[in-house]
Amino acid sequence: MPDTSANTTSSSPETSADLVVLGAGSGGYACALRAAQLGLTVVLVEKDKLGGTCLHRGCIPTKALLQAAEVADAARDGHQFGVKSALEGIDMAGVNKYKDGVVAKMFKGLQGLVLSRGINYVEGTGRFVAPNAVDVDGQRYTGRNVVLATGSYARSLPGLEIGGRIVTSDQALNLDYLPERVVVLGGGVIGVEFASVWRSFGADVTVVEALPRLLPAEDDFCSKQLERAFRRRGIMFKTAARLTGASQSEAGVTVSLESGEQLEADLLLVAVGRGPNTAEAGYSEAGVRMERGFVLTGDRLQTNLPGVYALGDIVPGFQLAHRGFAQGIFLAEEIAGRKPSTIDEDGIPRVTYCEPQVAAVGLTEAQARQRHGEIETITYDLAGNGKSVILQTRGAIKLVRAKHGPVLGVHMVGDRVGELVGEAQLIVNWDAYPDDVAALVHAHPTQNEALGEAHLALAGKPLHAHG
Ligand code: NAI
Secondary structure: OEEEOOOOOOOEEEEEEEEEEOOOOHHHOOOOOHHHHHOEEEEEEEEEOOOOOHHEEEEHHHHHHHHHHHHHHHHOOOOHHHOOOOOOOOOHHHHHHHHHHHHHHHHHHHHHHHHHHEEEEEEEEEEEEEOOEEEEOOOOEEEEEEEEOOOOOEEOOOOOOEEEEEEEEHHHHOOOOOOOOEEOOOHHHHHHHHHHHHHHHOOOEEEOOOOOOOOOOOOOOHHHHHHHHHHHOOOOEEOOOEEEEEEEEOOOOOEEEOOEEEEEEEEEEOOOOEEOOOOOOOOOOOOOEEOOOEEEEOOOOOOOOOOOOOOOOOOOOOOOHHHHHHHHHHHOOOOOOOOOOOHHHOOOEEOOOOOOOOEEEEEEEHHHHHOOOOEOOOOOHHHOOOOOOOOOOOOOOEEEEEEEOEEEEEEEOOOHHHHHHHHHHHHHOOOOOOOHHHHHOOOOOOOOHHHHHHHHHHOOOOOOOOO
16 A cells, blocks of 8 residues: 655645556556556546546447447348348437446446555546646645656647537547438548448448548558448548538538538537647646657656656557557556566557458558568458458458568458457567468468468468469
């Protein structure tokens, strides 16, 4: 348990510990759990709910919605498999009950875990007031080390006020009705996932993306595959399109584009990225080096202040829960003096859970070319993969390798390919050569086999591949 002592130099009561973590999202709680496991005394401060965005407003509830969407598609498409079924409709209250049940179960489990590790969990809004201190409602928590882990919020655009029919993912997750027509602003990860859910539920959906392709951060192979699939699904999208404004009334929302076009909808989802939650936490006032609201760190996640570290969405890089977990564990071990290896950001897998899924790890073709000069790529169509044909999914896998070198990137599009990213990340993170993977026997019929086949092809010995 933390060693608690009265502070003699300050008027506010004080608690001290080896580590104070500000923010109990994926990164913050992972750090606290690992630190406690390593014998450190830990204070974990959270103003909202333990588990943060991922558990309450992000990964978990959105993937529950996507699961409900998959069930809706299966009901609608039963005929493809000779099964007589039809989609009668979507009961949003039922969907929300299922989704909230999933979140509640995970929340309870996490609360039990934090309690069982003897972490001093403090509910309240924390402010970083000095390099070793966090203030929570007048109570001061000092740590030999402090980890800043305050996460991110859904951004909007200037002039676009969130409210009513104009929502971010926060409100979109809790709609008690199903919109008939939706405009999704932003064709990044959140945009395409929600577009996918609403389309599966039967809505007319239009995605408006400022850059020339959907999922612009991924390899353009993934964007092309996804755009093709979205067209087949009747999801409309406008790329290289800019919004000039949006207005709402009782009847609907009108979205105006720079082209002069106007889109009418029941709902506008704003999904233009997430900003760091740093403005009100006292960081810059206390001297933390920042840039555009993000906390700058070295590769060991240290800030410019001694004993002060940062992790997760407030540190530039992928805003992903599993990056936060990894950084949290890393920092706990670092603070405990275990000298852990630094995290290779290029090796962090990425999955977008729309239908079809998009999963990737490592470098895109463009990045690989820039860093390694000569490269080789291969694409393997899932049409050659038995399990994918059984699932009636389309898609492909693209591999990128340095010329005569290891595999640098794996990019996949298709139903369930998110589950293949585990093998893909071992390949990329262990610097495997195509021959290494080609020599491994993949179970038949699985979709993993497609990864094996793609590596056989890249190793110059394709089996079920044309050309
Ligand atoms: P994002 O950065 O993935 O996508 C935002 C998109 O909005 C970009 O494509 C951008 O070009 C576009 N955009 C920006 N301003 C625009 C404008 N004025 N008009 C039209 N388009 C505009 O951010 P997103 O989707 O909001 O997600 C936030 C973060 O959450 C991301 O880092 C994402 O990785 C993470 N996340 C991860 C998930 C996963 O791992 N499955 C699921 C959901 C979110």
